Amino acid sequence: xxxxxxxxxxxxxxxxxxxxxxxxxxxxxxxxxxxxxxxxxxxxxxxxxxxxxxxxxxxxxxxxxxxxxxxxxxxxxxxxxxxxxxxxxxxxxxxxxxxxxxxxxxxxxxxxxxxxxxxxxxxxxxxxxxxxxxxxxxxxxxxxxxxxxxxxxxxxxxxxxxxxxxxxxxxxxxxxxxxxxxxxxxxxxxxxxxxxxxxxxxxxxxxxxxxxxxxxxxxxxxxxxxxxxxxxxxxxxxxxxxxxxxxxxxxxxxxxxxxxxxxxxxxxxxxxxxxxxxxxxxxxxxxxxxxxxxxxxxxxxxxxxxxxxxxxxxxxxxxxxxxxxxxxxxxxxxxxxxxxxxxxxxxxxxxxxxxxxxxxxxxxxxxxxxxxxxxxxxxxxxxxxxxxxxxxxxxxxxxxxxxxxxxxxxxxxxxxxxxxxxxxxxxxxxxxxxxxxxxxxxxxxxxxxxxxxxxxxxxxxxxxxxxxxxxxxxxxxxxxxxxxxxxxxxxxxxxxxxxxxxxxxxxxxxxxxxxxxxxxxxxxxxxxxxxxxxxxxxxxxxxxxxxxxxxxxxxxxxxxxxxxxxxxxxxxxxxxxxxxxxxxxxxxxxxxxxxxxxxxxxxxxxxxxxxxxxxxxxxxxxxxxxxxxxxxxxxxxxxxxxxxxxxxx
Numbered sequence: 001x002x003x004x005x006x007x008x009x010x011x012x013x014x015x016x017x018x019x020x021x022x023x024x025x026x027x028x029x030x031x032x033x034x035x036x037x038x039x040x041x042x043x044x045x046x047x048x049x050x051x052x053x054x055x056x057x058x059x060x061x062x063x064x065x066x067x068x069x070x071x072x073x074x075x076x077x078x079x080x081x082x083x084x085x086x087x088x089x090x091x092x093x094x095x096x097x098x099x100x101x102x103x104x105x106x107x108x109x110x111x112x113x114x115x116x117x118x119x120x121x122x123x124x125x126x127x128x129x130x131x132x133x134x135x136x137x138x139x140x141x142x143x144x145x146x147x148x149x150x151x152x153x154x155x156x157x158x159x160x161x162x163x164x165x166x167x168x169x170x171x172x173x174x175x176x177x178x179x180x181x182x183x184x185x186x187x188x189x190x191x192x193x194x195x196x197x198x199x200x201x202x203x204x205x206x207x208x209x210x211x212x213x214x215x216x217x218x219x220x221x222x223x224x225x226x227x228x229x230x231x232x233x234x235x236x237x238x239x240x241x242x243x244x245x246x247x248x249x250x251x252x253x254x255x256x257x258x259x260x261x262x263x264x265x266x267x268x269x270x271x272x273x274x275x276x277x278x279x280x281x282x283x284x285x286x287x288x289x290x291x292x293x294x295x296x297x298x299x300x301x302x303x304x305x306x307x308x309x310x311x312x313x314x315x316x317x318x319x320x321x322x323x324x325x326x327x328x329x330x331x332x333x334x335x336x337x338x339x340x341x342x343x344x345x346x347x348x349x350x351x352x353x354x355x356x357x358x359x360x361x362x363x364x365x366x367x368x369x370x371x372x373x374x375x376x377x378x379x380x381x382x383x384x385x386x387x388x389x390x391x392x393x394x395x396x397x398x399x400x401x402x403x404x405x406x407x408x409x410x411x412x413x414x415x416x417x418x419x420x421x422x423x424x425x426x427x428x429x430x431x432x433x434x435x436x437x438x439x440x441x442x443x444x445x446x447x448x449x450x451x452x453x454x455x456x457x458x459x460x461x462x463x464x465x466x467x468x469x470x471x472x473x474x475x476x477x478x479x480x481x482x483x484x485x486x487x488x489x490x491x492x493x494x495x496x497x498x499x500x501x502x503x504x505x506x507x508x509x510x511x512x513x514x515x516x517x518x519x520x521x522x523x524x525x526x527x528x529x530x531x532x533x534x535x536x537x538x539x540x541x542x543x544x545x546x547x548x549x550x551x552x553x554x555x556x557x558x559x560x561x562x563x564x565x566x567x568x569x570x571x572x573x574x575x576x577x578x579x580x581x582x583x584x585x586x587x588x589x590x591x592x593x594x595x596x597x598x599x600x601x602x603x604x605x606x607x608x609x610x611x612x613x614x615x616x617x618x619x620x621x622x623x624x625x626x627x628x629x630x631x632x633x634x635x636x637x638x639x640x641x642x643x644x645x646x647x648x649x
Contacts, residue, residue, distance in 0.1 A: 002030035004079055009452055012049040012403040013081040017058065021068035024079040027088060029510060035076040036113035041146050041153075043075045044117075046089050046107040048082050049403035050253070050266035050316040052325055053123045054106040060126040061135045067126070070136060074143040075110075082107075083315055083407060084455050087505040090515045094167045095160060096120040108135075110142050115512040117164075118156040161513075168515035171501055174558045182557045184574055191564040191571065192222040196230045202259045203237030209255040211238055211271065213278035214520060214568045220282050221572070221602060228287065235282065238275070239295045240377065242368035245329060246355060247391055249302030251275050253319075261370055262362045265326040265400070266319035270523050272303050273413035280420040284600035291377035296421065303414065307402075311436040312411050312451075315403045322398035330366035331390075333359050339393045340386050347386050354383070406451040408441045412464035413523075419471035422597055427475045434472055437465065438484070447491065456506035459496040460517065462488055463529035470536045470605070474597075477589060479611025482541060489537055489545060492530060500551040502530045518556060520569045527556060528569035535576035539605045540613050543630075546577065553577050575603040581628055581649055582607065587621025592642055596624075599646070 004014060004024035017024055025031035027044075035042045045062075047054030061067045071077050082089035082105065089107070095117040097103045103122065110119040119142055124135035145153055166173055195215055198205045219231035238244065241260035243252050251271050252263030276299040283292035307313045321328040336357055340348045351357070354375050361367030371377065379387060411433060418430035440451045447457040466488045473481040496502045504517040504526050517526040531552040538546025556570045564571050581604035585593050589608050596606050607613050610621075619625055623635035626645040633645045 002026055002028060002034075011081045011084055011405045011450075011452065012401065013047060013051075013054070013083075014079055016049070016055075017062065017079050020058070020062045021065050021072075022062050022077050023068075023072045024077050027078055027080050027085060027510070031076050031078050032113050032115055038076065039113075040075055041118075041142060042111045042113060042115070043071060043077045044080060044088075044092060044107075044109040044111060045077065046080045046082050046092060046109070047105045048316070049401070050268065050318045051105045052264065052266070052319040053104075055320060057106045057123050057135075061124070064126065067136055067139070070139045070143075074139070074146075076113075083403070083405065084450055084452075086460070087458055087509055087511060087515060090504060090517060091164075091168060091511055091513060092117060092120065094515070095164055096122065098160065098163050098167060108138075112153070112157060115510075116157045116161055118153050118160060165513060168513060170518055171516055171555050172499070174555075176554070177557045177561065182553075182560060182574070184560075184571070184579070187560050187564045187571055188218065188222055191568060192219050192224070192227045192230075194565060195219055196226055199230050199233065200258075201233065203234040204255075204258070204260065207256065207258040208264070209258060209260055210522065211243070211251065211254065211275055212568075213274045214524060214572065215565075217278055217282065218568055218572065220285070231282070232289070235279070235292060236289070239279070239291070240371040240373075242362070242370045244295070245302070246369045246371065247329075247387070247394060248306070249298040250306070251299065257362075262368055263326075264319055265329055267302075267306075267317040269303065269307055269313055269315050269407070269410045270413055272299050272307070273410065273417045274523065276300055276303075277413075277417035277420045280417065280422075281600070281602075284422070286600075294378055296417075300418070300421070300426065309404055309406065312406045312433060312440060313414055315405050315407050315410060317402055318400035321400045326363060326366075326368070328394065328397050328400055330361065330363055330368055331357050332361065332366055333357055335393075336390065339389055343386050343389070347383065351383060351386050351390070354380075406440060408437060408447070408449055408457055408461040409464045409523075411437055412461070412468045415468040416464070416471055419468070419475055430468070431472050431475065434465075434468060434481075434484075456509065458506060458526065459492065459502040459504050460523070460526035460529060462492045462496070463502070463526055463533050466492065466537065467529060467533040470533065470540065473540065474606045477593075477607070477609030477611065479609060479613075482611055482613055485537055486541065489534065492534075493548060497548075500555045502526055502552070518559070518570075519566045524569035525567070527552060528567065528573050531556075531570055532573035532576055535573065535580070536605055539576070539580055539582050540607050540615060542614070549573075549577050578629070579603055580605065581626065581646075582615060582630070582632075583646070584608075584615050584619060584625040584627065584632075585623070586610070586616050586619045590622070591639060592622075592624045592637075595639055595642060596646075 002025050005018050080088050092109045093103050096107055099120045108121050109117050111117045125132050127134040128137055216231050216234050219227045237260045243255050243260045243263050250267050253266045255263050276296040279292045279296035282288055319325050333352055337348050355369035356372055357367045415430040415433045418426040441448045449455045449457045449461055469481045469485040495507055501516055504515050531549050534545045535549035553574050559567045560571055583596050584607045593608050607615050623637050624642045625632045625635050626649050636642050636645055
């Protein structure tokens with residue numbers, strides 16, 4: 001079923017294009033074979049359901065019969081949901097950035113029938129305007145070049161292929177560093193000094209302003225006063241301003257301005273997971289602001305209410321509601337006072353002041369709620385009734401659409417975030433999720449990226465799932481998590497391992513060039529997560545896994561030394577290779593294990609129970625063994641002695 005209109009159960013993004021007059025094909029060999037048969041170029045259009053400008057280009061161009069006629073007559077058009085095929089997206093995004101100097105979505109790429117690109121960009125308007133080339137103009141230019149200047153097209157393909165190979169196979173072109181030359185503390189200092197210099201008083205740099213949880217955690221982990229103060233600025237700004245939804249909870253994808261006031265309103269499960277995990281992890285530190293755990297809890301509440309789909313969680317909420325960006329979130333002062341007409345004037349004015357709801361507002365005359373600088377983050381009790389009324393009014397507004405697909409990677413991220421909370425109820429929910437993911441995304445000996453089971457899992461899907469399984473093992477000591485972790489690790493190493501790194505795409509992914517995912521972006525790279533997960537597995541099980549992690553570390557070491565900002569998650573993961581703690585407490589979980597779980601320790605694993613982990617062998621139940629690289633202190637059996645051993649380690 002190669003044509004989009006013939007495929008049942010499409011993702012929300014693809015389903016929205018099913019009835020376009022453009023004859024869309026699904027990604028696959030059939031579409032490229034059709035282009036070869038007709039001797040026409042391929043138009044690859046990539047986007048996702050919550051993307052505002054994807055909707056704009058769809059309405060302006062893909063729904064236009066004249067544009068559709070141009071596309072259908074002279075191209076084979078393929079529509080790709082980037083969340084289903086992040087490997088396709090990564091490869092063509094690299095091409096887009098090389099050719100146009102920037103990236104983003106919608107992504108518009110023209111390729112030969114062999115999939116190799118020669119023209120690429122992002123959004124194109126329906127006609128030439130303001131210095132922008134209109135989409136019909138572009139279509140005609142590409143058509144004419146294909147017909148009349150094929151030699152120029154082929155030359156462009158060859159030159160781009162060379163540059164693209166260097167970009168997406170970056171590690172292949174690095175010179176190895178000498179063994180022992182990687183100084184992790186120096187790399188962390190290099191990174192945090194750069195972040196501290198570049199972070200302004202509003203907790204970021206430039207616009208648009210994207211959350212980067214890994215940067216913040218690196219600053220906090222560095223421990224120096226100036227680094228922690230920079231982290232505080234970012235944490236406070238993200239949670240107190242318009243990026244956070246103060247009435248409904250959860251974080252928007254990014255801020256379009258330089259002060260985190262006006263967000264792009266789409267909400268992704270991946271962002272909720274990484275940010276909640278950040279606020280929980282940093283919030284466990286005694287130096288943390290008390291409100292940070294509340295931020296994580298409000299985010300978890302949002303995910304449970306808005307993104308829960310059966311036993312798991314769907315991927316996103318749209319930026320638009322009823323065709324208007326952010327209309328479900330923004331307010332005018334008049335709307336607030338009308339909604340609170342039964343409340344005292346003092347209450348109405350307090351609500352307006354607390355959330356900076358003014359006229360005119362920040363977004364086309366409307367205001368995005370954010371906290372006034374001196375307001376407490378937690379909601380004042382005397383405003384409970386008024387805020388409940390605003391939420392009721394908001395519930396009556398048109399709601400943003402929801403992308404229902406369940407993504408293995410993002411759900412594993414969310415499970416990992418719930419484990420980071422150290423809350424028993426959250427941890428129980430996370431363990432249920434891991435079982436449900438095995439039921440939903442595994443079938444016929446294959447791991448799938450989504451519940452639709454149309455696209456194979458990427459290395460990132462399996463690495464995040466492996467990492468979450470190890471979180472589960474630490475949470476209750478049940479050996480079944482270790483057994484499954486071994487199975488996932490063997491799949492990751494057997495099907496995705498390539499020349500001391502992990503190939504992002506699954507075998508048979510249909511790409512002319514298999515990308516490595518090394519650089520961290522909106523989410524940690526597959527390389528970094530695999531490095532962390534394999535190193536952790538090596539600590540609790542077979543040291544051979546640690547050796548694989550070491551090889552991943554060695555491959556990325558030249559970048560860690562020269563540009564740690566580009567691989568910040570690999571820098572965090574590197575600590576698991578040479579500097580991690582093992583705390584082994586055989587037998588039933590008691591106060592010693594609970595004490596370890598309560599501590600904000602990074603790069604430390606806890607192994608309990610009576611399972612098959614070799615580090616449990618020959619050790620006495622009820623005793624705690626604090627070890628580094630399998631060299632252990634004397635066992636202890638009291639909280640005081642355990643605290644002392646941990647402090648010394």
